[in-house]
Amino acid sequence: MEIPYTVHNRPDTGIYNAKVGIWLFLASEVMLFGGLFSAYILLRVGAEPGMWPHGWLNVTLGTINTLLLALSAITTLLAWAACKVRDFTKFKIFHACTILLALTFLGIKSYEYHDKLIHYEIKLNNGTFADGHLVEKSADFDLAKKTGTVTLHGRIVEDEKELMDLRAPAAQSAKLDEVTIAAADIKKMGNYGPAHNTFTAIYFTLTGLHALHILGGTLVIFYLWGPGSRMWKTDPERFTNRIEVSGLFWHFVDLVWIFLFPVLYLT
Amino acid sequence: MSESEKPVSLQSYIRLCAVVFLVVLCTTSAMIATSFSHLGDGWTLKVAIILAIAVVNAFLVAGYLMHLLSEKKLIYTVLAFTVFFFIGLMGLTVWATNGFPPGTATH
Numbered sequence: 300m301e302i303p304y305t306v307h308n309r310p311d312t313g314i315y316n317a318k319v320g321i322w323l324f325l326a327s328e329v330m331l332f333g334g335l336f337s338a339y340i341l342l343r344v345g346a347e348p349g350m351w352p353h354g355w356l357n358v359t360l361g362t363i364n365t366l367l368l369a370l371s372a373i374t375t376l377l378a379w380a381a382c383k384v385r386d387f388t389k390f391k392i393f394h395a396c397t398i399l400l401a402l403t404f405l406g407i408k409s410y411e412y413h414d415k416l417i418h419y420e421i422k423l424n425n426g427t428f429a430d431g432h433l434v435e436k437s438a439d440f441d442l443a444k445k446t447g448t449v450t451l452h453g454r455i456v457e458d459e460k461e462l463m464d465l466r467a468p469a470a471q472s473a474k475l476d477e478v479t480i481a482a483a484d485i486k487k488m489g490n491y492g493p494a495h496n497t498f499t500a501i502y503f504t505l506t507g508l509h510a511l512h513i514l515g516g517t518l519v520i521f522y523l524w525g526p527g528s529r530m531w532k533t534d535p536e537r538f539t540n541r542i543e544v545s546g547l548f549w550h551f552v553d554l555v556w557i558f559l560f561p562v563l564y565l566t
Numbered sequence: 567m568s569e570s571e572k573p574v575s576l577q578s579y580i581r582l583c584a585v586v587f588l589v590v591l592c593t594t595s596a597m598i599a600t601s602f603s604h605l606g607d608g609w610t611l612k613v614a615i616i617l618a619i620a621v622v623n624a625f626l627v628a629g630y631l632m633h634l635l636s637e638k639k640l641i642y643t644v645l646a647f648t649v650f651f652f653i654g655l656m657g658l659t660v661w662a663t664n665g666f667p668p669g670t671a672t673h
Contacts, residue, residue: 313638322641326648333652337659344663353609358601362594369590369627373583376631383574466602550632557623560594561616565601566609 306536321544325551332555335505339562342497352498354465355491360411361564364404365556371400372553375520375546382539387531390542394524397549401517408510415491415499419451420462421480422487429455429478430462433490445483452477502563509559512552519545586626593623 303309304316312319343351378393414432421429431453440447454473456462464470489495493503523538523545530538597619605611629635634645 312640314640319640319644322644326644329648329652330655333655337655340656340659341663358598362598365594366591369587372627372631373587377576377579377583380574380576380579384576386576389576547632550627553631554624554627557627558617558620561597561601561620565597565616566613 306534306540315540317540317544318547321547325547328551332505332508335501335508336558336562339501339505342501346497349460350463350496352463352465352496353467354470355498356502356564357411357414358564360407361560364407365560367400367404367407368553368556371397371404372550374400375549379539379542379546382531382535382542385535387528391524391528394520394542398517398521398524401513401520405510405513405517408506408513412503418491419449419488420459420491420495421449421451421485422459423455423480423484424486425484427455427457428459428462429453429480431475431478434477440482442482442485442488445485447482448479449482449485449488450477450479454478505559505563509552509555512555516545516549516552520549582630586630589626590623593619 302316306315308314309316374393374396378390378397381387381389381393417433419429419431419433423429429451431451434450434452436449437447440449453475455478461469491499493500523541527541528538530541597616600612600615600619603612605615634641
């Protein structure tokens, strides 16, 4: 059975069916991310004064990722345009660039996640807080048995609020050193993973869901670039439409990042 | 006629993409500069400016890269519903920000 309107436009809608389908899907995606942005707003305005983090994320890496996604959106559009002018070689080149840019984005995101997962905040028995990146744990380190030591590259502060605004002059001028802490002195210890506070929870949720979209989009684009490109020989019009539909999804993923970057990294 | 039916010139798209990328570069720089600038004591003004710049970025991507400036009526209808419900969602969110249930702690 032949699927209708995969190449030619439906007379009543004026567009082919897959395009209607992808726009309906993107509309549902707007509401999915909208719900999470809504959660972000509620968490942020509901935070205790001085307890919403600023400057926790690496703006340089966020900026690089923004430009990588913008470039990948452009190469996606050019890949489609190359198909329209029947230049298959250029299509291959542009979409190879898209895949490489997407993988670089994911690599940088993984590095950022790793940086958060090795960053620890330790509440000490004397009421102060040690904060920094994990250097090493002694072989006998056991928090439950209170044995061994842990070494961080960071600092010790009196009040947890001092750790919230890393753009504040005091935080900017703070000297970081190696701090070794005995397990017996630790009241509570945790990394900057999703369970750390509401900021890291919404940060990992939003960026994690976005990264899954990047991964899914990359797999589809890779399929169309590799094995799926065989359709070019048999039905180039339909293949071009597939590239357009996958491109619309990719542009949407770029659109989401356009808001994620300022909301999480810059404000 | 939707964008997918128009005759396409690769060179014209390359020029368009170069312009879009330059504007994205400028707007991203402007967002970062605003974020690190000293505009009043709080974050409200900065957030408003940064989000306004982000909307310009989004318009470029949606309008030019997704061809939304020259789409069919059906797509605009779908998006009109989306915008309506998205504004409703955000409106309810903003409305709820001060609506703490009785007995819960407020800051």
